[in-house]
Amino acid sequence: MGIKQDLVYKIAKRWISGREMSEALETAKGVNKKGIGVILNYLGEDVTETPVAERHAEEYLRLQRAIADNKMDGCVSAKLTQFGLSVDEKLAIEKTELLARQAKSLNQMLWLDMEGSKFTDKTLEIYEDMFSRHDNLGVALQAYMKRSESDLMKLIAKGGKIRLVKGAYREPSDLVYRTRKEVRGNFTKLMKILFERGNNFAVATHDSVLIDGARELAKSHRPTFEFEMLKGIREELKAELVEEGYRMVDYIPYGDQWYDYSMRRIREHPSNVWLLLRSLL
Ligand SMILES: Cc1cc2nc3c(=O)[nH]c(=O)nc-3n(C[C@H](O)[C@H](O)[C@H](O)COP(=O)(O)OP(=O)(O)OC[C@H]3O[C@@H](n4cnc5c(N)ncnc54)[C@H](O)[C@@H]3O)c2cc1C
Numbered sequence: 001m002g003i004k005q006d007l008v009y010k011i012a013k014r015w016i017s018g019r020e021m022s023e024a025l026e027t028a029k030g031v032n033k034k035g036i037g038v039i040l041n042y043l044g045e046d047v048t049e050t051p052v053a054e055r056h057a058e059e060y061l062r063l064q065r066a067i068a069d070n071k072m073d074g075c076v077s078a079k080l081t082q083f084g085l086s087v088d089e090k091l092a093i094e095k096t097e098l099l100a101r102q103a104k105s106l107n108q109m110l111w112l113d114m115e116g117s118k119f120t121d122k123t124l125e126i127y128e129d130m131f132s133r134h135d136n137l138g139v140a141l142q143a144y145m146k147r148s149e150s151d152l153m154k155l156i157a158k159g160g161k162i163r164l165v166k167g168a169y170r171e172p173s174d175l176v177y178r179t180r181k182e183v184r185g186n187f188t189k190l191m192k193i194l195f196e197r198g199n200n201f202a203v204a205t206h207d208s209v210l211i212d213g214a215r216e217l218a219k220s221h222r223p224t225f226e227f228e229m230l231k232g233i234r235e236e237l238k239a240e241l242v243e244e245g246y247r248m249v250d251y252i253p254y255g256d257q258w259y260d261y262s263m264r265r266i267r268e269h270p271s272n273v274w275l276l277l278r279s280l281l
Pocket residue numbers: 112113114115140142165166167168169204205206207208228229230233234251264265266268269272
């Protein structure tokens with residue numbers, strides 16, 4: 001690594017546990033000790049070579065077994081393009097099926113991250129088909145997507161397990177709500193639908209307004225749900241929610257592809273850009 005990457009890596013360690021699975025498991029153990037569940041993610045996306053897709057699937061299979069062997073409160077979350085969705089759909093389905101089956105046998109959830117809009121249809125199609133065989137499978141829905149309300153209604157009708165997020169990709173403007181206010185508004189609307197008609201879902205945000213909204217909804221509705229947040233963000237709020245008796249889960253990424261993920265986190269928040277600049281001076 002060059003000096004610049006070295007410095008960025010030091011800052012990135014706030015959001016990732018490291019490059020190796022062993023580091024992710026160590027981080028996860030510490031998080032579990034605080035009464036917080038974990039979702040481990042092996043970083044990567046847009047895999048176009050079969051051997052790389054195979055390696056990603058193998059890593060996740062080992063990871064699921066390590067979570068079980070270490071008796072952790074945890075599971076994994078993967079992206080379908082890690083298993084080659086953009087070039088070989090059959091391969092991606094085959095690998096996801098293996099992971100879903102093993103997750104079931106180990107009594108774990110398997111989450112599918114939602115990627116850019118060109119993969120939304122395929123991801124949901126694969127999810128729905130696989131969920132009919134594996135009820136331990138969950139999928140993320142993005143509140144910035146205008147289509148998400150209709151996707152949510154379809155998934156709820158089938159008993160699907162949903163993680164509601166704001167959405168993290170750059171999308172064509174006709175597909176998404178653009179302003180912060182609109183995205184928050186749609187998140188609130190979808191979250192209300194989840195509390196009223198759904199069950200076993202995740203509210204995945206660090207936004208205090210939305211978290212307060214969920215706290216309020218939880219007073220009058222009693223579904224099973226969890227809060228999910230990313231490693232390194234709003235640690236005090238996580239502790240506060242655990243203290244209040246909510247189930248809290250930390251999403252912990254690791255792996256060689258740490259750079260893009262960390263830069264996304266850095267760009268998301270102005271204070272992080274400042275932190276990065278200071279370390280580079
Ligand atoms: C568990 C989990 C899984 C996710 N899975 C997906 C997925 O599958 N697909 C997808 O598109 N997106 C996913 N995301 C990312 C998500 O879409 C958002 O990009 C991300 O959560 C930031 O949005 P926010 O709701 O926290 O709101 P924001 O408005 O971005 O943040 C709210 C507050 O949180 C704090 N905060 C947020 N980000 C940072 C940061 N980087 N550094 C410091 N403070 C920060 C700040 O106080 C900020 O004001 C996931 C997020 C989580 C928590």
